[in-house]
Amino acid sequence: MKAALLTEIGKFEIRQIPDPKIFNDTDVLVRIKTIGVCGSDIHYYKTGKIGSQIIKFPFIIGHETGGVVELTGNKVAKVKPGQRVAVDPAVSCGHCDQCTTGRENTCRKLLFLGCPGQLQGCLCEYIVIDEKSCFPIKDTTTFEQATLSEPLAIGVYSVDRSMITLSADTAILGAGPIGMSVFHALRARGNNNVFITDKIEDRLNFAGTLNPRWSGNPDRTDIVKEISKINPLLMDVVFECSGDPRAVIQAIDLLKPGGTLVIVGITETDEISFPIHELRRKEITIINIRRQAHCTQKAIDLLEQGKINMDAMATHHFSLEEIQKAFDMVAGYKDGVMKAIISI
Numbered sequence: 001m002k003a004a005l006l007t008e009i010g011k012f013e014i015r016q017i018p019d020p021k022i023f024n025d026t027d028v029l030v031r032i033k034t035i036g037v038c039g040s041d042i043h044y045y046k047t048g049k050i051g052s053q054i055i056k057f058p059f060i061i062g063h064e065t066g067g068v069v070e071l072t073g074n075k076v077a078k079v080k081p082g083q084r085v086a087v088d089p090a091v092s093c094g095h096c097d098q099c100t101t102g103r104e105n106t107c108r109k110l111l112f113l114g115c116p117g118q119l120q121g122c123l124c125e126y127i128v129i130d131e132k133s134c135f136p137i138k139d140t141t142t143f144e145q146a147t148l149s150e151p152l153a154i155g156v157y158s159v160d161r162s163m164i165t166l167s168a169d170t171a172i173l174g175a176g177p178i179g180m181s182v183f184h185a186l187r188a189r190g191n192n193n194v195f196i197t198d199k200i201e202d203r204l205n206f207a208g209t210l211n212p213r214w215s216g217n218p219d220r221t222d223i224v225k226e227i228s229k230i231n232p233l234l235m236d237v238v239f240e241c242s243g244d245p246r247a248v249i250q251a252i253d254l255l256k257p258g259g260t261l262v263i264v265g266i267t268e269t270d271e272i273s274f275p276i277h278e279l280r281r282k283e284i285t286i287i288n289i290r291r292q293a294h295c296t297q298k299a300i301d302l303l304e305q306g307k308i309n310m311d312a313m314a315t316h317h318f319s320l321e322e323i324q325k326a327f328d329m330v331a332g333y334k335d336g337v338m339k340a341i342i343s344i
């Protein structure tokens with residue numbers, strides 16, 4: 001099959017490699033139709049790693065995808081050949097202490113598509129993945145929507161885990177695909193009090209389509225000052241979706257005493273510092289988000305029921321051969337790109 005291999009930092013090569021084979025009875029061979037370029041893919045592209053997950057080149061990255069079932073193992077009951085599916089890129093073991101307590105996303109033996117040392121990614125024509133990760137979609141749902149259900153699931157999970165109330169004053173720092181997924185998830189459940197920030201004007205304009213209460217650029221305005229003018233009591237919940245360590249500090253400044261900081265964004269550095277006295281004085285709760293659990297179907301339902309429409313998020317389209325161009329565009333935040341979609 002044809003595959004886009006990351007052969008060194010910042011460089012892809014299109015090569016022919018052997019087709020993946022069904023190995024276990026619960027394996028499904030999926031023919032890939034679309035792949036979304038994720039911020040985490042960009043970390044691998046720019047630095048070859050995320051924390052201790054370090055790429056051994058060449059490697060296939062990519063994990064946001066939709067496709068068609070081509071073949072199934074003997075015991076697969078969930079899907080049949082020809083079924084169109086969204087793919088949950090995480091495969092949990094189903095047996096460890098985490099899995100048995102409903103925390104599959106922190107499974108001790110978690111395997112993730114396109115994660116070094118775990119599973120080969122989906123920037124190629126076929127993948128083999130456990131049936132648990134295959135989610136049937138309607139014929140009217142596009143592969144692009146299936147692909148977008150992956151980041152949306154993280155938004156839905158982040159909002160679920162924040163235990164946010166309907167009237168809560170909420171800020172989202174970072175209006176990229178994950179920040180927008182959080183925004184969509186909040187709007188779908190009726191939260192209308194959303195303040196949003198980003199350093200890229202195109203992204204603020206994009207966020208404007210969901211009618212935030214206020215939006216602003218931290219490079220141009222003192223966002224804490226501006227938001228406190230509108231809302232002197234400050235925020236109940238802040239979702240940090242930018243991965244910028246300075247935004248974490250802003251988030252803490254923006255929170256009211258007893259507020260909740262939800263860390264969704266992935267930083268490029270291994271360590272960041274927190275103003276510990278401020279955290280203690282305000283008694284801030286910090287919630288970390290590790291991908292998502294139990295939210296893939298919820299995200300698909302929200303899209304299929306028309307409660308969320310994220311189609312506008314797929315701003316740029318490329319073929320597999322144009323992969324380098326797609327990654328350079330996303331890495332450089334060029335041309336107002338939100339989500340670049342690769343079609344095969």
Ligand SMILES: [Zn+2]
Pocket residue numbers: 038039040063064150151
């Ligand atoms: Zn992703």
Ligand SMILES: [Zn+2]
Pocket residue numbers: 092093094095096097098099100104107108109110
């Ligand atoms: Zn497990």
